[in-house]
Amino acid sequence: MRQTGIALAMQPGQRTEHVLPDALLDRLEQLGVLLDRNPLENFSDERARRILAETEILITGWGAPHVGADVLSAAKGMKLVAHAAGTVKGIIGEEVFRSGVQVTHAAEANAIPVAEFTLAAIVFAGKQVFRFRDYYTDDRNRERTYPMQRLAIGNYGRTVGIIGASRIGRRVIDLLKPFEFKILLFDPTLSASQCAELGVAKCDLDTLMRRSDIVSLHAPSLPSTRHMIDARKLAMMKDGATLINTARGAIIDEAALLTTLATGRIDAIIDVTDPEIPEASSAFYGLPNVFLTPHIAGAVGLERSRLGAMAVDEIERFLKGEPLLYALTLADLDRLA
Structure with missing residues (x-):
């Protein structure tokens, strides 16, 4: 049986360090095929196009490139976007919601x-x-x-x-x-x-x-x-x-x-x-x-692992056919920070 392809898209390094530590990446590899442990920083180069073609679940985070119509076109099998951060505004486009792809986020963890x-x-x-x-x-x-x-x-x-x-x-x-x-x-x-x-x-x-x-x-x-x-x-x-x-x-x-x-x-x-x-x-x-203070009330350092853990938990529920706990709809966008 073909395993679910899982891709990462976020800005690696300082802003997302600790969001997906090795233990969470290991969990993802048990849930499906982690297409690359190194996150995508854009969706336009050859590597991105190759990974997106196999992507069914996309995990986004701080600094992720915009997920819009071009991503939907490249990732025709995508079923879920799990945002391992707070607000999805400016990252997940309205067309993603309209396409039927499910969207969840980790704002509760933040x-x-x-x-x-x-x-x-x-x-x-x-x-x-x-x-x-x-x-x-x-x-x-x-x-x-x-x-x-x-x-x-x-x-x-x-x-x-x-x-x-x-x-x-x-x-x-x-x-x-x-x-x-x-x-x-x-x-x-x-x-x-x-x-x-x-x-x-x-x-x-x-x-x-x-x-x-x-x-x-x-x-x-x-x-x-x-x-x-x-x-x-x-x-x-x-x-x-x-x-x-x-x-x-x-x-x-x-x-x-x-x-x-x-x-x-x-x-x-x-x-x-x-x-x-x-x-x-x-x-x-x-x-x-x-x-x-310099916008530090939200998740910093080790607190960021809670964001990644919430995203991975949602992916596990999704793959089991269980309802998502933190699903977002297009109507939710008007109320989000």
Whole structure:
């Protein structure tokens, strides 16, 4: 019996290291014929055409070339695309969905480290950890940190506002449940009863911005959410509140955010920006009330193996004739980050 041909397409090296370690490649070879352990970096050369002609399952990842009509033409037997990363936008074309080829993704696996990062950010924000750190290392004594301990800081009874009940937003809510936080949720797609089932209070965005001590963004980047957090919304935040963004930079009007941050009235923990890398002169780098990280909330290092494992698990289910757990449809594209 002819075994299923499996091909890889992603940018090898730094960005995808650990996604498919040898143990997962060995699993793939037990499930079918792994046509080449070295991933395709384009679909146009002779090697790519030869591999695609035998491909029934294509595993894509970060840096994969666009999978569109040309790939469908070259890989006439393709039945499944398993994306071993988060969003498929910009990688898997609409024509793939329309062709009947099934598509699955590992966004659920990428959501885990983002939610964990967010939990840590919330706890550190509530306790003013970064400010304690800065004062202590700058002064090398505790003249400023001792009085801070008497302030109304800490995480007991704090109100956390979650914007977006996405897969990451829901994971964050679950991670917060063992703590004694009050959790507000803004998500116009959910009813009050659905929010209650999640264990949170439904509220409108203005109310969330006014009442929250910590605001965490988990909405997708869509035309309707662009600059959703604007100057007016930022002005509603409490003095001393913290804004956390591990979603997408475009959700915030960053000019308005930087203006607000320059007053020192609020703090921010920012993992994503628009553009992806701020200009070297950006105030994000120098403001003392900003904790800036280079888009590391998602899977890095060994966490990436969870992405590959989820893709391989889906392939195994597919080959057994079982339903995919993380299948995507064309309709899903409009809601994805």
